Amino acid sequence: xxxxxTHELHDRRRGRNVGVAVxxxxxxxxxxxxxxxxxxxxxxxxxxxxxxxPEMLPAQEGVGQ
Amino acid sequence: MTDVSLHRSLPREAxxxxxxxxxxxxxxxMSLVVFTALVGMLVAPVPTHPxxxxxxxxxxxxxxxxxxxxxxxxxxxIDEVMRRTAxxxxxxxxxxxxxxxxxxxxxxxxxxxxxxxxxxxxxxALLAFTIFFYAVIYSxxxxxxxxxxxxxxxxxGAFPPMIGWVAATGSVSxxxxxxxxxxxxxxxxxxxxLALFMKDDYSKAGVPMLTVTHGHDATRxxxxxxTVALAALALGIAFTSIGGPVYLATALACNALFxxxxxxxxxxxxxxxxxxxxxxxxxxxxxxxxxxxxHFGALLADATLRSFGIWGGWx
Numbered sequence: 001x002x003x004x005x006t007h008e009l010h011d012r013r014r015g016r017n018v019g020v021a022v023x024x025x026x027x028x029x030x031x032x033x034x035x036x037x038x039x040x041x042x043x044x045x046x047x048x049x050x051x052x053x054p055e056m057l058p059a060q061e062g063v064g065q
Numbered sequence: 066m067t068d069v070s071l072h073r074s075l076p077r078e079a080x081x082x083x084x085x086x087x088x089x090x091x092x093x094x095m096s097l098v099v100f101t102a103l104v105g106m107l108v109a110p111v112p113t114h115p116x117x118x119x120x121x122x123x124x125x126x127x128x129x130x131x132x133x134x135x136x137x138x139x140x141x142x143i144d145e146v147m148r149r150t151a152x153x154x155x156x157x158x159x160x161x162x163x164x165x166x167x168x169x170x171x172x173x174x175x176x177x178x179x180x181x182x183x184x185x186x187x188x189x190a191l192l193a194f195t196i197f198f199y200a201v202i203y204s205x206x207x208x209x210x211x212x213x214x215x216x217x218x219x220x221x222g223a224f225p226p227m228i229g230w231v232a233a234t235g236s237v238s239x240x241x242x243x244x245x246x247x248x249x250x251x252x253x254x255x256x257x258x259l260a261l262f263m264k265d266d267y268s269k270a271g272v273p274m275l276t277v278t279h280g281h282d283a284t285r286x287x288x289x290x291x292t293v294a295l296a297a298l299a300l301g302i303a304f305t306s307i308g309g310p311v312y313l314a315t316a317l318a319c320n321a322l323f324x325x326x327x328x329x330x331x332x333x334x335x336x337x338x339x340x341x342x343x344x345x346x347x348x349x350x351x352x353x354x355x356x357x358x359x360h361f362g363a364l365l366a367d368a369t370l371r372s373f374g375i376w377g378g379w380x
Contacts, residue, residue: 019083
């Protein structure tokens, strides 16, 4: 037989646990959003290795001409 | 045996709700912090990405909440005695003092770190200093030692618009200092109006508010003096780069009303106040809340006018 003890204590804990879960999910979303915005503001970045795109750098005289 | 039977002997207070932890952060104070910091950030002449504005304001608010939790941890003995604060989570026994301390320290660290990431190091340093100022300088030192406690301690509440400005621009400028000064000068008349009709609370708790150490008459004179200085400052802001026609009209109306209220308070005696249950003092206290909200709202309105090119400044 399973014990199905319900108590006001459990309600309080559930409320707290749900609150903490929501806060953690929101925090993760904020950090993700922050990363996206910061990367967008960085300018021309190569997607594959996260470096500035060489082709966007100003051409130097005598180089690659 | 279930865990329920194990815990049955513990008092109900041993299991705080989520709401109790939220209350530790003083959500009503946080709302003022959010609003003034938001205005500080939006009136700055540097456009900021909306998500960065949201994140910066959020963590400035979390920092303010953290300092509130630290204040509740330290002041639990005072809060227990005062009618206004006796139901706070720590004095009411719903949250253990150690939990309030841990929450305060944890959120302080988190908020400063996240503001540094979302905005810049200068804003984060200013937020860290604000938390330190409120928790240590004000709560632990000034509050219990001098009747000038809320004059100097008022600086803690005045920092948010400056932090908002620095989060947007990266540095402190005259406009940021003026917004700081507006709240700094507003705090004493605001709190002393409250202290006039809460005198018993502070004296029972042994907090040396001006009403307790120097009496009501001296407090009434102080309210008027600070209100005159506040009015001059508030009107002066209208002619800076963050001011404009909406702010000027708002400042003229609000300061006229606030000066009239302060004058009425100064003319009254304790007997007059007790006869009508401190009606004038309560009215001026409520007015002071509207006063600050309208001033910062007007700064935001003028910034909006400028952004649409409707208002180009005084010159």
